[in-house]
Amino acid sequence: LANPNLAEGLESKAWNAFHKLITDHILHAQSFQGYGSSLIKKMGFPPDAYVQVAMQLATYRLFGEQVGTYEATQVRSFLHGRTEVTRAATTDSEAFIKSMGFRPKLDENDASVRSEKIKLLKMATKTHAKYTGLAAAAQGVDRHLFGLSMLVQDGEQAPDLYSDTVFQRSKRWRCSTSQLSHPRFNL
Numbered sequence: 001l002a003n004p005n006l007a008e009g010l011e012s013k014a015w016n017a018f019h020k021l022i023t024d025h026i027l028h029a030q031s032f033q034g035y036g037s038s039l040i041k042k043m044g045f046p047p048d049a050y051v052q053v054a055m056q057l058a059t060y061r062l063f064g065e066q067v068g069t070y071e072a073t074q075v076r077s078f079l080h081g082r083t084e085v086t087r088a089a090t091t092d093s094e095a096f097i098k099s100m101g102f103r104p105k106l107d108e109n110d111a112s113v114r115s116e117k118i119k120l121l122k123m124a125t126k127t128h129a130k131y132t133g134l135a136a137a138a139q140g141v142d143r144h145l146f147g148l149s150m151l152v153q154d155g156e157q158a159p160d161l162y163s164d165t166v167f168q169r170s171k172r173w174r175c176s177t178s179q180l181s182h183p184r185f186n187l
Contacts, residue, residue, distance in 0.1 A: 048132065049125035052088045052177065053096060056124075059175050060097040067174035073135035084140035087170075088177070092127040096120040 037047035052071060059067050069088035074081055099120050107113045134140060145161075152158045161167055 044122070045125045046129040049128035050121075052086075052128050053093050053121065053124045055175065055177060056088055056093045057097045057100055060100075061102055063174065064102065066094050066097060068170060068172050069175040069177060070173040071132075071176075072178040073132055073140070075136055075138050077138060082143070084135040084138060085142035086128070086132045086135045086140070087142075088128060088175075090124070090127050090131070092120070093124040096124040 040047045040050045052069070056066065056069065059069065066089050071086040071088050072083045073086045075084050096117070099117050105113075131140075149158060149162055
């Protein structure tokens, strides 16, 4: 910019806006030490899918409904990588979380109920692992639909899909998850 005072003022405003944005957020890291991926694998579940379905149950109990969940999935086949979305909220995860209910039902001693819940959990984790695999292979839908939306020029109307209420609702993420691999998150 030609005016150094203006540049300094803009930089100061930008820094203040950034600082406010950052300080308005709170992070609470929690480490679960009850069991880990070895036991989850021994039980026959993919660990990531197991944790994602557990988070679906937790958010169901928190919000009173199944919520859209964003899980970033690495797509390594692209130069420098990229991400795709694994959608954790599925009909199979919904069936499992609804069988579990808003509160624990204390019915784990009933063998047929327990068996049904385990069957539903297996299906939910299998579906989640399948969707993760598709996303990792660049076969997800979110990045493709985003790319197509970016092709709409000024003055053009986007296809009806982009204004569909179900599509709009599917883009509202109330929960965002990913695997954190940073030394500051090792608890």
